[in-house]
Amino acid sequence: MSDHFIDPFIAQLPALQILIPLLAAPLCVILHHRRTAWVLAMIASYCSLAIALLLLQQTSDGTVISYAMGNWAPPWGIEYRIDILSAFVLVIVSMVSSITLPYALRSLEKEVYDNKLYLLYAGWLVVLTGLLGMTITGDAFNVFVFLEISSLASYLIIALNRDRRALTAAFQYLLLGTVGASFILLGIGLLYQMTGTLNMADLAQRLPLVSHASGVRTAFAFLIVGLGIKAAIFPMHSWLAGAYRFAPSAVTVFLAGSATKVSIYLLLRFIYSIYGSELAFEQLHLSSILLPLALLSIVIPSMVAINQKSFKRLLAFSSISQIGYMVLGIAINNQAALSATILHLFNHAIIKAALFMSMGAVFYQISGHRIKSLAGLGHLMPFTFAAFILAGLSLIGVPLTAGFISKWYLVIGALNAGWWPVAALILFSSLLAVAYIWKIVEAAYFKPPLSPNTTGAIKEAPLSMLLPLYLLVTANIYFGLNTQWSVGTASKAAAMLLGGGQ
Amino acid sequence: MQWFYSHFNYVLAVLLLVIGLYTILSSHNLFKKLLGLSIFQVSISLFYISVGKVSGGTAPILIGDSTQGEVLYSNPLPHVLILTAIVVGVATLSLGLALLVRIHNAYGTIEEDEVSAKDRNQ
């Protein structure tokens, strides 16, 4: 059949996953045109999504794809290693990018100077390349290189907002992010020194032989802290609120849906695939370190969110709290809880993207970030706020939404481990989420408008912004009802990790 | 003491790391923070290169003549990694400096506390 033509193409998919966005970026710069850059970004993004879906399809039966760069066998060369977990994250990242770009077209026009837009799209593509590269690689140092690629480009796309506070937010992110990446580099160096290799699968084989060495423990500490900074785990989260708040809205949607997920993915990779759950949890007592951090991470940012005056900042703190759930799943360390973490990588992406998109649409109309300015808008922008409410319900974890499924599995995991207080806390935190979501809903529907909308200036958001938003909201409900794909993939991935997977 | 001599390089890398990190955390001046970041990154490079050194070895470039017999070379792999890290470091520095210049233009100052004060008053 046509296998003869398709097979070589299929075999090169891992390389193409990165190459397409990578080459699109310089092309955007050369062509130097706003709309063309957007079209290129869209094409590259959708191609990446297609490739990621193909890779997921190939790995869902447990196959592990290995691709040797330069045809040098690992560990002498760099290997791309894709299993069901990596493929899942690849799909999440490329999906968020693909769904946000149509939204970004109108949204960015209001927030970024026209002559910089082509550079923003180029930066966007580089962030996409970096995130995909971090996920797909099987080489520890390669992770660092692509981490810095995505980070540097993120600083750019955050800073391109007209609001001058984006500059300081980007700078703070640059400082903390580079320290985090350097810690990761240090951890990798220590691991190399103890084992003589950089390849992840190889490290997994060699680490048990030297597990008693102080260098291995220190490496672990640096890796966890470094990745924790990038994932914005409390107390290393300080960069996220500023970065998400002051970045252009579409950029916030993109980063909120993808960047921290990849950092959590890397945590999973390092903890389970490289160190192995026995070394990490039994010898190095990871649970006792992660559990308090996770719990604080869930509760404190939620409480801070309730006090926020800016709706964008409120959602940013909500994100930090949701990351806490993912870390909690790791701390509980059983099949159900870990499935919840992996599932929430996907669910949170669709929830948060929808929430930030709806608020971005509001900003598009009113150019303000204060919750007070939302007064009465629920009636003027009915579709936007309806979407917000639905996504908000998903965030809280109301049954029939995607968010409920993640929390369900997390609670089951906690109960299976016998940790009743933790399960109770998860339910309590949902109440906190109700509080901050209600704050916005109350302002939008139950407060009288600030000034009568006589000129009709404030109307519903444009279609190009509403359609992606509703696609996400529909996804939230769909994946709350039909969990076969999402939960199925997450469970298989969790089982693989717990089984000493690669 | 013996341990100190045999690990001198590592101890000094640690000291530089501490100073770099301290500069980043304690200074309010954004430029100083960037300089601290540079020192911090260099300390990590030093650490890696010290790992790669082989006593009695030479630079990992093949010595042409075979009369030398068995030649010991230092490990080229950490060198490659640090080359990448140095380039990443200068990329970060240049981005940081560009942001710094823009912040100065927008706020009139590069002291962190003064910038926060201006934002609060706004």
Add this chain to the structure above:
Amino acid sequence: MTSLWLNAVLLIFLFIISISILRTRKLFSAIMLTSLFSLLCAAVFVGLDAVDVAFTEAAVGAGISTVLMLGALALIGSNAEDRSHTSTHRKAFAMCVSLFTGAVLLYGTIDMPRFGDHRAPAHQHVAPRYINTSPQEIGLPNMVTSVLASYRGYDTMGETLVVFTAGIAVFGLLGNVLKRQREKDVLPDVGEHDGEIVLGIFAKLMVAPIILFALYVQFHGDFGPGGGFQAGVIFAAALVLYALVFSVESLMLAVPLRAIRILMAAGITLYAGTGITTMLLGGQFLDYNLLAHNPVHGQHYGVFIVELGVGISVGAVMLSLFYSFMNYRPQQRRPGK
């Protein structure tokens, strides 16, 4: 033995300089000290047999970084000072965190193999192939180049992308130079003054040899320390020298911004393009063996082209960074949104 003592002395100097950087108030002095710090670091790297790294640290750390920092300082105000008055308890917090981090790392060194031990795990398993086999497989004496451009060539492609990203990022942040009016330079136009004729002639004489040296470093990187990164930086340095002595405008007539933008993109495209070529030839991405009938020749071609891509990208980006800083005109913007 002497080299170990020298190593120790240099490291102690590094430590002293880093404390000075921390304590100096005048930013100009801090920059100069940082430059000295990088240079001494390069010397330490030579002592540790890392000659390629030393070369890069000297060119990039002591060279380009200093130029960029001074460029930024000129835009902030050359007399700028660090005016921070940090509260004691913030200092204490910073000290605690830093010391704790240092202590953790120090704890990690306890079980480390003795410094320089050739039987350490770091030198077994993966490294011996690079040392013993790369001269046959790749045919290049410089093992660092072999690893950088071939075995781990994919990382280097990522690195080239990082450089490209820095170039577009700084360009994006510091403005679109073409649209700005040509005003007088921030730096005095040295070439025009009578008394500076010697400087002008000397600079003109130096530019060509430096460029030649850059090309030498580029192509000789297979045989000695060198390669694309160092060459790109040195090439840019020659042009920067010209711009500093004469004017940035005159350099921009010779090397316009549009050309630089295309070259920045061209470098990374060349690198990735080599990989795509090998894929089209039926192999894996960046499998140089396919580029010629003889695999070793293929490796040579691959390394050559790829290093060229790196050199072009780095040179263009360094120059673009210089242009961005030199041509930035602070704008009167309304504060806030």
